[in-house]
Amino acid sequence: MMDQIAEQISLIGQRIPKPDGAAKVLGRTQYINDMVLHRMLIGKILRTDRVHARILRLDISKAAALPGVHAVITGDDTPMIGIGVNKDNPPLKSGTVRCIRDEIAAVAAETEAIADQALALIEVEYEDLPAVFDPAEALEDSAPQLHEDKPGNVGLSYNISYGDIAAGEAESDVVLDETYDLHYVTHCCMGPGCVLAEFDAMGKLTIYSQTQYPYNFKMDLAPTLGIHPGDIRVIQPPVGGAFGSKLDVYPFEPICAFLAQKTRRPVKLVFSREEEFIASPTRQPVRAHIRAGAKKDGTLTFRDVNCLLNNGGYTSWGATVPYVMMRTFSGHFRVPNVEFKSTAVYTNNPFAGSFRGYGNVQATYVTATLMDKMAEAVGMNPIAFRLKNAQEPGEVTPQGSLLKDCALADCITIAAEKTDFLKIYAANAKVETGRYRRGIGIATSLHNAGGAKIHKSDGCGTILTMDDYARVTLITGASEIGQGIDAVITQIVAEELGVPMASITIVNDDSAIGPWDVGVHASRTTFIAGNGARRAAIKAKAQILAAASKEANVPAEEMELRGGHVVQSDNGVSIIRLDRLLRAMHFAGEDAELVMVTDYYEPPSEPEGDNHYGDMSAAYAHAAYVAEVEVDTMTGHVRVEKMTVVQDVGRVVNGLGIEGQIEGGIAMSIGYGLTEDLRIENGIVKNPSFRDYKVATAPEMPEIAYHFIENDTPEGPFGAKGIAELPAIVPAPAIANAVYNAIGVRFDNPPITPEKVARALHGGQDGGDQ
Amino acid sequence: MSSELEISFILNGQARSLIVAPSAVALSVLRDDFDLTAAKKACGEGECGACTIIVDGASVCSCILYAADLDGRNVQTVEGLDAGDTLDPVQAAFIETGAVQCGYCTPGMVMQIKHLLAENPDPDEAAIRRGLEGNICRCTGYSKIIDAVKSAAITMRAG
Numbered sequence: 040m041m042d043q044i045a046e047q048i049s050l051i052g053q054r055i056p057k058p059d060g061a062a063k064v065l066g067r068t069q070y071i072n073d074m075v076l077h078r079m080l081i082g083k084i085l086r087t088d089r090v091h092a093r094i095l096r097l098d099i100s101k102a103a104a105l106p107g108v109h110a111v112i113t114g115d116d117t118p119m120i121g122i123g124v125n126k127d128n129p130p131l132k133s134g135t136v137r138c139i140r141d142e143i144a145a146v147a148a149e150t151e152a153i154a155d156q157a158l159a160l161i162e163v164e165y166e167d168l169p170a171v172f173d174p175a176e177a178l179e180d181s182a183p184q185l186h187e188d189k190p191g192n193v194g195l196s197y198n199i200s201y202g203d204i205a206a207g208e209a210e211s212d213v214v215l216d217e218t219y220d221l222h223y224v225t226h227c228c229m230g231p232g233c234v235l236a237e238f239d240a241m242g243k244l245t246i247y248s249q250t251q252y253p254y255n256f257k258m259d260l261a262p263t264l265g266i267h268p269g270d271i272r273v274i275q276p277p278v279g280g281a282f283g284s285k286l287d288v289y290p291f292e293p294i295c296a297f298l299a300q301k302t303r304r305p306v307k308l309v310f311s312r313e314e315e316f317i318a319s320p321t322r323q324p325v326r327a328h329i330r331a332g333a334k335k336d337g338t339l340t341f342r343d344v345n346c347l348l349n350n351g352g353y354t355s356w357g358a359t360v361p362y363v364m365m366r367t368f369s370g371h372f373r374v375p376n377v378e379f380k381s382t383a384v385y386t387n388n389p390f391a392g393s394f395r396g397y398g399n400v401q402a403t404y405v406t407a408t409l410m411d412k413m414a415e416a417v418g419m420n421p422i423a424f425r426l427k428n429a430q431e432p433g434e435v436t437p438q439g440s441l442l443k444d445c446a447l448a449d450c451i452t453i454a455a456e457k458t459d460f461l462k463i464y465a466a467n468a469k470v471e472t473g474r475y476r477r478g479i480g481i482a483t484s485l486h487n488a489g490g491a492k493i494h495k496s497d498g499c500g501t502i503l504t505m506d507d508y509a510r511v512t513l514i515t516g517a518s519e520i521g522q523g524i525d526a527v528i529t530q531i532v533a534e535e536l537g538v539p540m541a542s543i544t545i546v547n548d549d550s551a552i553g554p555w556d557v558g559v560h561a562s563r564t565t566f567i568a569g570n571g572a573r574r575a576a577i578k579a580k581a582q583i584l585a586a587a588s589k590e591a592n593v594p595a596e597e598m599e600l601r602g603g604h605v606v607q608s609d610n611g612v613s614i615i616r617l618d619r620l621l622r623a624m625h626f627a628g629e630d631a632e633l634v635m636v637t638d639y640y641e642p643p644s645e646p647e648g649d650n651h652y653g654d655m656s657a658a659y660a661h662a663a664y665v666a667e668v669e670v671d672t673m674t675g676h677v678r679v680e681k682m683t684v685v686q687d688v689g690r691v692v693n694g695l696g697i698e699g700q701i702e703g704g705i706a707m708s709i710g711y712g713l714t715e716d717l718r719i720e721n722g723i724v725k726n727p728s729f730r731d732y733k734v735a736t737a738p739e740m741p742e743i744a745y746h747f748i749e750n751d752t753p754e755g756p757f758g759a760k761g762i763a764e765l766p767a768i769v770p771a772p773a774i775a776n777a778v779y780n781a782i783g784v785r786f787d788n789p790p791i792t793p794e795k796v797a798r799a800l801h802g803g804q805d806g807g808d809q
Numbered sequence: 810m811s812s813e814l815e816i817s818f819i820l821n822g823q824a825r826s827l828i829v830a831p832s833a834v835a836l837s838v839l840r841d842d843f844d845l846t847a848a849k850k851a852c853g854e855g856e857c858g859a860c861t862i863i864v865d866g867a868s869v870c871s872c873i874l875y876a877a878d879l880d881g882r883n884v885q886t887v888e889g890l891d892a893g894d895t896l897d898p899v900q901a902a903f904i905e906t907g908a909v910q911c912g913y914c915t916p917g918m919v920m921q922i923k924h925l926l927a928e929n930p931d932p933d934e935a936a937i938r939r940g941l942e943g944n945i946c947r948c949t950g951y952s953k954i955i956d957a958v959k960s961a962a963i964t965m966r967a968g
Binding site: 054056057059060061062063064065066067068069070072073226227228229230231277278279280281282311312520521522523695696698699701702703704705706707728729730734735736737738740743 | 859888905909949
């Protein structure tokens, strides 16, 4: 029988639902919060109520005596080995507390109610110490010192210098001097922080974790627990959102492990929402002072940037975001002379972690609004001024990023054309009366889109096996955190192997099974794990076609995989059904083989060297977003009516997934620009609830128009670039520029709340800059 | 000190009775006593909608509803939709339109939309957005969820 197998429509670019969608809509998905293990106890943490204090007395005796309590631990029971970037944060604090979220004791009990009761029975006496909350004040000689080994309260510094600032300033016709105050916001994952830890009889730890970097998580967790990283197994049940918040080890994770170790039982620890607001990381707040110049013809001349980062009491990834910020300040637009200095300063505030956009949210808010200010100062429109300075394909940024296929000018041009930008911009600016005023604003940015080599390796491991029924198991190191890598990898493997997507199972939730991956960050997963999956599938295909060639005596290069068959490439006639071939390969006596391939994809990028120089990503991407807003000049309320997205995505792999990432990013960025503000006053979080911390809801979402630029970046899987952070980066400054177009007021201190707008328009304090 | 109460109610079509503490909230009872873990505790104060269930036809946040108030009521959770060979139109629409990412808000969203479409089978865009206002999603930006409501409404009106 000569079956002809019809050519398959490519899956790349289709709109593919997530494979885990059915379980999620049916409510069958078990998150860690939902899990119950045999003999499981509930863990709870006692946090301090002081911002800086010496612990004089910590009495756990009453708590320990409460029936149903199985363990109470303090810093006296656990090693003072720090976690985090500076290893300055022991899980349980002993002696001194440095911020309001500090963990000082923990209990494991039979029920949540007993655990709560036990916490209330712990007695603590403190001697308050002088505290400091402002990073500039914390740098003063007289400031309280937070960590003995960090004199002057300096946590981390990042500096770069290119060209000659003085020369750049000398040739400037216009110099702007601006200060931005970029605020605290937090991830607000719908699934609160939680962890479940269990030691087996051999003393090995199994930790059910929300982490988005399972392999290095073991390395970071092990020292404080005093066990070998190889004795930690990380299991990753589905996660209720992450957005960068789960890229580090936080105190509650080792604390839960200590409780499990002490009680010899599984212990689960779940945050309340209030705890989530107070004791999970924030986005890094930044005070940015920038001096920048341009010539009359619009040529940028120099940027001199000084950033103070409020590091809080301890150091997580927030303090490292300047290494992303500096690329936006020095590159993207051509700036010949750049000096960038940043200092993360310890204070008695809570601390920041990594958060989608990773410093580029802050840097782009500054640069994209500064570009508008500068355009106005030299008398150019925002589009022409940007095009004048836009970097071009083949250019290398001052930090060594090679922009192989830079689409910045295309992004700006298309965004302006699609929105009729200049006409609307000019018309809006003329309107100076009426309650409701309209504004249009553009913002652009650049982000790594082919991984980010911030570790020695930026790779991802993949294992692909096929069974006797041509079902595929694809084991990848890349984590699924809701973003949809499950769908993307399924598409890629199905595309290469010519099998139905339903025949593919993705396994990526167990560090004892999966090969190493650096983690879900830096918009890297589609690019890196997608390449890994594709390469594994190509290897499997080569093995299959070699076997088919032997079986059917047809040269391998004249065959392909299609519709579950090996077919002749020229006419699509089936040579053998794939499952039959796989069984023939398997049961071939001495020549028996299984399709069972591995791949480790290491992108062709380089780690940063001296002066933070290095081509650290295998691709870079640009975007231009245009916001159209309406400002109610009476109430100060800003409504985003439309967001036009022009983004270089290389190639769309999954239409549903890419739009979902962009829409979610826009919602987050609207929050950053307009409503979200974690208010921390004298070290205390004043609004730890969804009632008082306002994230975007359905009525606030604008109409969204898409214009994807698809030029197939050479190294990307099917040409795709990483896309997921730019949507969380670019909208907020586009909105700020649109607000300026509407009412002529600049806000360098987001969020642009109704209060700030109304005060700027009608007087009173705390307004914007006229 | 706390006297316990016996309550009887219809849970996903079945008559159920149990003893609850007066302080117990419906969400805890559903999750802990009936192993119905689809409804999620994400805020515990009725602000995010992740725990939404339907009680006598009204959508409510089960995290701030006393379990005692379930007595004599008809209670539906997402698990009650998990029957038969085909998905509920709202659930099918969620999958097809890409309205699911991390999935944590999804069961609450689905129940809220079930309620919304029962009240108004043909909601316009503004009514859909208003109807979802009490349900927070941090992943999707709501656009695909709004698409799912529109798609489900069409299916349900046709069906």
